[in-house]
Amino acid sequence: MDIGWYLVVSALIFCIGAGGVLTRRNPLVILLCLELMLNAANLSLIAFSRMHGNADGQIFALIVMVVAACEVAVGLGLIVAIFRRKLPIDVDELKELQG
């Protein structure tokens, strides 16, 4: 089974996600972009799983979803915590720790 297009889409999504992480300022958007990256990987995992005819990829994808959820939950928690401390929600303004 030809999965070329799936991979192209997946790579595109990944790049969009990566681009978003690099260029966007709002941590919520960054979090969304991270999800994009993870889901891009999921897409290719499932496509590969289909290609190889074994379920490893699917299982992997399932687990990745959970992990992604945990990451988002923690991220959201941190963002809310910062938000409630009235800190600027803009990663470029997090000036405390600049190298």
Next chain:
Amino acid sequence: MNVILPFAEVGFAEAWWIQILKAVIIFLVGFTMVPLALMLDRKLMGRMQMRYGPNRVGPFGALQPMADIGKLLFKQQFRPRTSVGFLFAVAPAISMVCAAGAFAVIPFGPVVDIWGADVGLYGIDVSIGILFVFAFSALSVYGLMLGGWASGSKYSFLGAMRSAAQLISYEVSMGLSLIGVVITAGTLSLTEIVEAQAGMWYIIPQFVGFIIFLLAAFAETNRPPFDLTEADAELVGGYSTEYGGGRFAAYYAAEYFHLVIASAIAVTMFFGGWMLPFGIDPPQWVDPIVVIVKTVLVVCFFIWARTTFPRPRYDQLMSLGWKILLPLATANALVTAIIVVVTH
């Protein structure tokens, strides 16, 4: 990692034109049930409250819903200045699409032979059946959230937030409540689940699951007494405060569509779908009628509950979902698992 999971594939697929034809028919049947439910709602409620309910349009007021919808469609279109135009318009449609999508998996009967062609009396029968329903019903949150947010109004947004919180809270319990059924049936495909109920409807072994499902379904469909999202006293009209005309009609119709779907799922999962009790084995053409009748009965139950129970406070609603239903559903799943494995 040598375990091989079955893929999302099923024995056969009809010819494409049969697929389209049956999909259109089933959809129309389903969508017809929306005004039916709407009318039932008003009539039954009226009766229970010792009044007549609508009785002017058509025989016994049966065409009242049509008149309502017609009226709404001819209203002037306007929206608040603060709203986000495109999303404001699209949100109700999303609700509609989600409802329609979820309807696709409801089985009205097994594969039957109609004039020489095998036709499954369902939209689709996939190995992930029930997850498909969950997927679409989860997506419908977007319809509400977008609508509430795009309205640009405080009450709308708060209503949307509340409804989202409510929906997702009960979604967990709903998912867990069906685990027992899935364990017992050993499949996610809805037709197979129905067939697995040949001996006994799952309402009996899975009574706890059923109760939880029912409660969650109330919350999921925003039906009273769990219609906190549009609690008039607190939130005006909830997420749909700013909507009027056709767009409001779309929300309204979608809500009743969801009600129908929830009832149909309950029928499929717990009431044996097209099966009849006591070993009655009617001809195949009766099957869809059985399903429809059962569904309507469940819808009636929803309406009955609406008139009977008072609306809880929001925090009570949330604690019911999280503190009672969730552990109960988990325990149910666990007990079912143990019994199934031990007796298997």
Next chain:
Amino acid sequence: MLTTYGPAIVFVVLGAVIGGVFVTAGSLLGPKRAGSTREAQVTPYECGLPSEVRGNFRFGISFYLIAMLFILFDIEVIFLYPIAVQLKAFGTFALVETIVFIVLLMVAFVYVWRRGALEWK
């Protein structure tokens, strides 16, 4: 194969069509009074008082909390489905796994409850 899902697309399309009709009907069929839209029509409805709300306002932390709890618990439900389907096939092994899983889930639940995250504030 994907053809199995064919009808689902029909359903979605039909839903979209009907939704579209409902959404657009008002502007097509409804009365149009161009230039005479009243102020009351374009302000958000707030029980009769003029709107004071500007864009983003804050709402309770509980919403976030519920969202996070949902993400975590719902995702864990996802794990239960595959194992529920295969429970009979795998027998005791799967049962043990399920029990361990559910016990852990319950630990998290107890924790969340005890820490007061389930109280709606």
Next chain:
Amino acid sequence: MTLSILIWLPLVVAVLGVILGGKIAPKLTVLGTLVTLGIAISFVVRFKSGEDGLQFVTNEAWISELGISYKLGVDGLNVVLILLAAFLFSLSAIFANLREWERPQLFYFWFGIAQTAVLGAFVAQDLILFVAFFDLMLIPFYFLTGIWGSGDRETRVRGTQKLVIYTLVGSLLMLVAAIATGVLAAEQHDTDITYSISALQQLPLSDGSQNWIFLCFAAAFLVKMPAFPLHGWLPDGYKAMPLPALGVFSGVLSKVAAYGFLRIVLPVFPDASVHFQELLLLIALGSILYGSVMAFSAQNVRMVVAFSSVAQMGFITLGIFALNEDGVQGALLQMVNHGLVTVPLFFIVGLLAARAGGSEEIRDLGGIAFRAPVLATLFLIVSLATLAMPGSANFAGEFLILLGVFKAKVAFAFFASIGVALAAVYALRAFIKAMHNRVNPGVDSREVTFRDLAVLIPSVVVILALALYPQFGLEKTETTAKETVAQVQAKTGQLTADKTSEEHQP
């Protein structure tokens, strides 16, 4: 009695000192160094000259997984140097005792560690053990300089940083080179890995590897000496170091570097030694001339001594890379000589500074001999030794070196001789400017005390003794020196043979 006792005793004493506290530590250290000296003497006495190979060998597996052993031994190359080190440390310990140090137990702790490290480096017969001791030597001096050094804190810290970083840079290169030596030797000869120097001698490396490894080793040793282009740390480092530490640093630590050439480089990398002979000779020559000129123009007595060391070390390098027996013998003798004069010289620098209000600048000195004839006499003896007055052991040493170089490369010998002359100039300049001339107003001319003589007299006595009987060292080193250069000479011989044969073919 094994060599282990010799090298670990100072450490034990140092730790004891820390435990017993600041009152006892100074005395205890002097006692310890003297006992160590005694042990060293006993080794020298028991040493059988004229015998091949190592004596008093201790050989235990240390890190067997990597083929590293704890191998100690004494032969002609290091027997005299051990004695020198033990002697100079005793002198310095006494020297240090004449002063008050802040947190004395810590001072003597580092001092003891330094002695252990230096002695260890001298007797180590395993390449890695040598490297370890060589690196370790620096750490005590880092602290000694940084905490108790002269000058204000900033310059002190800068000086000690410079000192340590420069020298450790070399050492780290040497570490890679040492490991490469072991690994490559094992690979090229398909044997088990070993770092024993005597074993490595039997496993010559291929030319290519020898060359880069040689350069790494040379860099380490030349920095430590220090030799001319690599001496950048010297002015700051020497200025900052406290005098007793400086005495041993200049007197002994630089000798470890020179000793390293003899112990490791010549025997293990003979081809590379021949290959780079001229480069090294050039560096040596550079050091001699640069050191002499700088010593001549230095405005600070301490720096005069410091740069004279550069010149002296140049001579020693010159002798080593003459790559013949004379040169090596001379170098060994010169190591001892230079070590012997350095400690008293720095001690005298201290005495001079004490008389000139703490200043070591030459322009602040003058006329100190006025009321201090004993001091003047002793200083003169030491100065004369430094400038290699005929009759002194230094003369013998330099003569042997020049003889060796003359045999190897005539041109270098010629230029090196200039250095001999310059030595006289700067040594006498310093002496005259400090002791004679007008009495500088800031100078308080007074005689040395008896306590001071405890340092000066023994060193001067030994200098004189060696002047009378330089054979004392030479006969002990003779056999080993021959052995050391044997392999190299075989190569040079080959080379010259090749050359001559080429020339003979028209």
Next chain:
Amino acid sequence: MTSALVTAAARGPHIDWAGLSPLVALAAGGVLVLLVGIFLGRSAKHVTPLLAIAALAASIGLSVWQFGESKSIISGALAIDDLTLTLNFILCATGIAAVLLSWRSRAAQVAGHAEYYALLLLSLLGMLVLVGAQNLVTLFVGFELLSIPLYVLCAAEFRREGSLESGLKYLIVGSVGSATLLYGLALIYGATGSTDFAGINDALRDGEIAGDVLMLSGVGLTLVGLAFKASVAPFHQWTPDVYQGAPTPITAFMAVATKVAAFGVLLRLFDVALPTISPDWGPAVAALAAITIIVGNVGALGQTSLKRMLAFSGVAQAGYLLAGVVVGTQLGAKATVFYLVVYAAMNIAAFSVVIARERASIWGDEISAFAGLGRSQPLLAWPLTIAMLGLAGIPVTAGFIGKFYLIDALVSGDYAWLAIVLVIGSMISLGYYLRVIAAMWMGEPEAASEPAAAGPAAPTVAGAPGAPPIMAGGSQEADELVDGVQPEVLGVAWLATAVILFFGIIPSPLFELAGKAGESLTGIF
């Protein structure tokens, strides 16, 4: 397919509970700490750390029991072999140190003791899973289980902005790392059709996919993902910021344990799954190592905050460790494991002193806080001195032997140039390690400069010279200056110091351990 289903169904994967026991101990410990902690109330402050230590000790004990058994458990998901168990010793020891260091920390108090220690244990569990992972799925799960609790722990002091920011930064960067890693793993899976390390290796050996673009980009992305976690340059930029902002005990834990885990998995992934294509990844990894060494060391030179300096030094050390992985021989693996132990001891010693000092000094973790420490508190100064000397690779410390071993492996693996780079890095590193020592032993004690802070004319601009940098967020413990002894911190510091010195003089036991660990990677020579 159906038959496969049936056979699998008949058995289910066998689970070797004995082999799994060290993990179970940690998981159970985490759960127990959490539950006990939330039900106890005030006494949780002392009970939870004790429980955590007990769990860690149990894990160590079970590892000792399982030591020497080389097995692959749960259908090849995890390898419980000497490498895993050895690294588990280090991890748990680090864990115990972290618990002790956190005992009085503000972070544990603010975050809640139960949560704090439970997260610590779970993170350790993730690390253990990671180092034992023999399957891409397990690898990823371990990776995330390691990371997610750490994100929270970094932000544990959620009343202090620096901590929150550090957590968020770490989360974002770490998630980018994991996404990249995941994409890489997906591509590897796609190229080889297997998630199993052995299966991948087989596929690489048999097929013609060795030079496949898919495979190579997969390996590349995986490497990048792991590089993020191991703070390998150029993916290290987050390290100083996060290290500085996080509560110091967590910084210590991160600096040591994360690196141990990351290198454990690097060893296993590259040397078990991908040795066949080592010519492809070797040069790239070597280049990374070289860049890391230089960047880390140069970066550390200008730092005034000790935590930041240690962060950069950690980057540099990651370069050294990566060099051990590059070699791709058993010797390299052994050297890496050896150095990991040493690295752990040295960093723990250093960070303990930083913690002790931070709690007592208004200067927080600025190097000036350590001025004159040699005189005022030699008990604190010595461990830091020895740790610094060890990090610089001075003889008699284990750092020397560790570097020696690495160079040995590099030279015999034909990577002599990398050995030279390593040495050059060490030379540069002297510049900043010695600076700390100089401040301690040759600096003026803090007392002299303190009035500047106490006086009314004290400049309040954070970061201005002479102003105590409390406002800069660097000294989180400063608001509760604890004077006097902190026996547990001192104990950790001195124990770590003892380890450094002991293995610097008698390294043989450690060699044996590292040797066994290295030999359990049977695929290589």
